[in-house]
Amino acid sequence: MESAQHFAIYAIVTPLFAAVLVPVITLWKKNWAMPLTGLALTISLILSALLVSPVRASGYLSYHLGSWDPPFGIEIRIDFLGVFMMVLISAVSLIVAIYSRRYIAPDPSREERTFFFFGEEMEEGKRPVYYSLFLVLSAAMLGFVATGDIFNMFVFFELMAICSYALVAIPGTRLPIRAAIKYMLMAVPAAMLALLAIGLLYSVTGTLNMADLAETIASSDYTQVITVSYVILVIGFAVKAAIFPLHVWLPDAHSKAPSSISALLSALIVKMGIFGIIRVTFSVYGAYFPSGLSWVTGVLMWAAAGAIIYGGIMAIRQKDFKLMIAYSTVMNIGYIVLGFGLADVTALVGGTYHIMAHAAAKACLFLCAGSIISRSGYQTIEHLRGASRKMPLTCAAFALASLSIVGIPPTAGFVSKWYLVSGSLNTGNALLGVVVLAGSVMAAVYCFRVVYYMFFLPPLNGAWQERTREAPISMVGPAWVLAAASLALGIFSSWILPPLREAIESLLLGI
Amino acid sequence: MKKILALLLTCALAALLLYVVALLPPMGDADNPTNRHVVPRYLEQGEEEAGTRNIVAGVVLNYRGYDTMGEMAILSAALAGIFAVLGTGRKKVGNAFIDRSGVQFSFISRTAAVLLIPLIMLFSIYVIIYGTDSPGGGFQGGAAIGAGIMISTVAFGFNTAQNRLPHHVRMILEGTAISAFFLVGSAGAVGGGNFLTYMLPSLATQIQATFRTAMLLVLEFGIGITVGVICTSILFALLREEETYNVEHAG
């Protein structure tokens, strides 16, 4: 189709344009911020979904911006992995945007109060800024996965990073500000390292287009420079992806941010770091993989194992609800990186499927946490006792999503963990298969403990107020959509797995 | 202990980087990969293809215009981030807006500002317009606009400057860059090329070059206005925060 080729760029640019319209429209009509956000993200979702068939038919989609042939101009290059990520990003962003409507703007006539941090509310003046940053963040993520030019990838990476720093700090009180500062102190030098690596790569190849770079690197003499640039680039992305031991910023940032932003951060933004590593490894440095760089994948494999064990233990030890969920994210990133580090097709399919499974389940967990915390005012696990009596729907969604986190069939988490264990057995690393299973056991401990508290224990005295009711439908609905998705993605996984497997085979073997 | 570890880490990093840098092709050599592959086309055909005599502006706006769009988005996001952290509204204490008041601004700075600011604005518009043919462009002109407004803030007072450029005006103006990119790009997509194409196949050949120059000018102005307004808004937000702190902790 002739016009289909424009779908990709408009999926990226529409949220960006909407982001500058939101503050203007809010000057006249204050309530139109969220509908405009929802409209822009729906358009992106529809356009991304429409790209699936053309990409599957022809392998990849290449769009030359400005009608300049690459490598002279910037190219948008979308393969199946890219369109998979685009659909995931726009879907999760849309769902979290719908949730945000009542989360950040409680309705005073129904006597709800929103606690971001024991009493602080987001001032009314900051709400259009929230939606504006939200839209730019979604546009940046979509642009990051769709591009075929390495410097363009860096630009969108930085755009994504700036929006995430600001959104972590948006409540404005002490702890979010400190969390945002800690996040920036680690992530900005990492971005500078990535730029340095891009500069090193450019100085020995002379081009910035990823397909062209792959060809040039394959026949270049400067092997040491290219290897060092790869290591520096992976370190830069690894800080953003919170791979153990560079994960130190994540627990604070994800637990002190507003819950809708925590959902976006854990579900999507850390995955962008991992996607960056995957994209760079296969599409740029492909000729060096796996033989020349096998030590890098070995290091990542053991770092992933460390992430699983450390994240699991720390999650069990936490008393704060959102800190527990944040450490669970550290653990799950370990699963995804393990899929990459094993350098086996089955394991990588498991890892990329886990990107989607974890996004759905973890976003649901954070949205439920946000609903409960904002209604009860307490953020500790002890105060979750008896929550199901006041908020049954939210707690049921939490229980369903935690089944996926633990990896119980037939949820999506089970599918991805099955592939990871098979992959680790295929490559002879049975110890890592044991680590994956141990991670499931630890996830069962911390998730089911919370479920037990919510459903089977009486509430603490004074924990819940008489007039507290279930969260409104625009907050419960998105949580349920995500919980149902993590179940459906497990049951209907046979629709998505074959094309994903083909895409990964062509990435891994066809280079 | 921590100091020794940090020192070791830094020395290791320095050793690695210096090792890598020694292996790079020699600086300034005409046979480098960077000077052989992509760049000769920019230099030789840049003037006819991209329509600019300033080749860097041709690369920034034409060949790699998508990067520039991303960069304007980063500026807008940074401003939104600063509003997110510091708050948007004008803060009041009692019945008066907070201002660095009480001290009369000096006669010399006020007179100098009255003379300089119109010239600075004129110069910045000149830099923006001629950005495609001589060193300059949207960013440089926009920074000069921002500088002019900063001088007026210093000379005439924060409150006066804020009254001249109120919040709603700045909110509308700061979106001009992204809107310009969206509209110009869509014109390219609608007119038969791809997004951000300027030489449209559906136009008659004689006016294609003129259309391209017009589009480049629209983009340059969009970038200039946005950069100027964003610099101003950042300045105002930081000043406001400082004034609030001073007032809250003084009395």
Next chain:
Amino acid sequence: MWNMPVDNINYAVAMILFCIGFYTLIMRSNLIKKIIGLMVMQVSVFFFLVSVGYLTGGAAPTIIPGVAPSPMVNPLPQAMILTAIVIAVSTTALFLSLALKFYSHYGTVDMDKVKEDKR
């Protein structure tokens, strides 16, 4: 291909600056000094990139009508740096506003003096 120290001296200086900035960032406890270290790191990377684009004896990449074209330096790193400088300035502005908010909460910009984690 060992091109030190004369040919690639620019690159070496850029790397040393990068490490100086990195050390400042991790060792100083004052938030403003950390930001300064970060800025030094950013500037060193830009310096490196611009030096990559240098051509010995080259002129600025602008075509002046009436003057015969001479070899010009590489415009692509300059375009990259334009974008990267704007990115770095935006990040620094956001970071400074965070430091300002930190100051208004705690009254100091020194991160070591603020250990307690109460709300």
